[in-house]
Amino acid sequence: MANKGILIVAVSQRASLPPATFELVTAGRRLADTLKEPLAAVVLSEKAAALAEDLAACGVDKVYAVEHPSLANFIGPVHAQAAAAVALKEGFGKVLLVSNVAGRALAGQLAVRLKAGLAADVCEILPDGKVLRPYFSGNLIASVEFKSPVAVMALAPMSFPRAEAGAAKGTVVPVAFDPGSPKIQFVSYQPEAANEIDLGGAERIVSGGRGLQSEEGFKPLRALAQLLGAAVGASRAAVDSGWIAYRSQVGLTGRSVRPKLYIAVGISGQIQHLAGMSSSGTIVAINTDKDCPLMQMASIAVVADYNEFIPLVIDEVKKRKGSTAVAA
């Protein structure tokens, strides 16, 4: 029997689905329509039944809800066992995941169980079934062809629009699951400081580099980020100087991001940094050095000292937001 159908593997994180999961629905729907195949999803969660309704509401034809306490926190082999059981039973041909920490590890586990080719960080799915993904640390784009009957693709967050509720509602099917005795036990979870927006799913990012000169330098950036609803990022130089945590690092040894708006402040734009953010929509560079690589590649470049400039930008945005509020 030929493998057929598209399966979205949705992993809940802290009892909710990461927003990028809904990007999988958009990508999956496009694939399903092109191939004239059904679109299904499997939700792995301690609250799968409820979360499955959200995906069904976005037009996923059939949503398998694997609800079990062992799926509350991501445990690679346990989640893989649950997802593989559904994928193998129904013989799906394409498996979509979010390319985040959990999704990438799960993709690897599933590829072996499904005897499938794997492409991670996929940013585009071509009509002929090939996919595009970063190669050589983002300096190149590779076109990947699958040779196996099953293809596993982990999609880079922010590469597809998020699906919204309103399409023809699909059905939810509960699936029983017995994890056996897992070789990994979840011990605890320590959340990041509250109200911090995650870089991966951020539509806007304000990022700082060596030019900020100190930890203090991130203060105006954080204020601007808060005003814009943006995540705060950093270059390796700023992280290595100890001004901000490693989790905020954008670039080769940090995170790859593709927000609609990337504001780089005091970042010269070493190739390692560009590798992590050059797929952003609009890039604004603010720097005193007009010739540095980031100013050269930016969509909008401003020669300015951030210390003076960022507070002025904050004032301008506040003025505008104030007037919009009045107008509304």
Add this chain to the structure above:
Amino acid sequence: MGMNIVVCVKSTPSSVNVPVDAATGQPKTAGTPTAINPYDEFAVEEAVRLKERIPGSTATVLTLGPDGAADVLREAIARGCDGGVHVSGPEFDGGDSYSTSLALCAALKKLHAEKPLSLVLFGKNTNDGCSGVVGAETAAWLDWPEVSSVKKIEAVDESSVTVHRAMEDGTDVLKLSLPACLATVKEINEPRLPSLKGKMAAKKAVFPKWAAADLGLTAAQVGASGAAAKIVKAAGQPPRPAGLTVAGASAAEKAKKLVDILFERKLI
């Protein structure tokens, strides 16, 4: 009691700024200097730290790659590993994460049969292939527990390891039974430089070289023949449209203009 630790490393181009060969559509890497994949340095350091922490332990470095890849085994020994194994042969050329992880699994099983392994460490990803899934795939072949994005190894005993996993929204603490596979991130440590003693040991080191047949695999299972995905073409990043510079007599004027543009384009 000591543990036997294996760290998997790859020899990759030291610069990822490589051109694409117009004829083949593949990156032109011939003649490019190679080095230990930068992300693997953290895994090597962690293996050596664990070895130092638990008396009687060994750290073995494992690589799959052409003849020249033996250099990264020497590099890891210079940084404190005890010995290395080189999986090599023309049959491994053109592998993807699927066939590469199968070969690594076979090599690890062979090592495990010689002396039982406790931990296998990987880097976050390679700077050339960038898939970041070989650790998870190798663990799946082995059917050993695996955790990726490990930023700290908290406790190790004879039967388990407790690790901290860097997630997008915080830190998970997980306990794995041994043997286990861990893929590390940069945050885990600061790699040391090779020592003089290490460099001497590296110079003298001799590595067993294992072909597919030595691992109980056929040529059809590894390399390009065993691959489930293939990179048919590589291309440079599409050029970004030309940008504009915000001009103005004062910083205030530039700020106003910038915010105007961002509002006009509905970016904020």
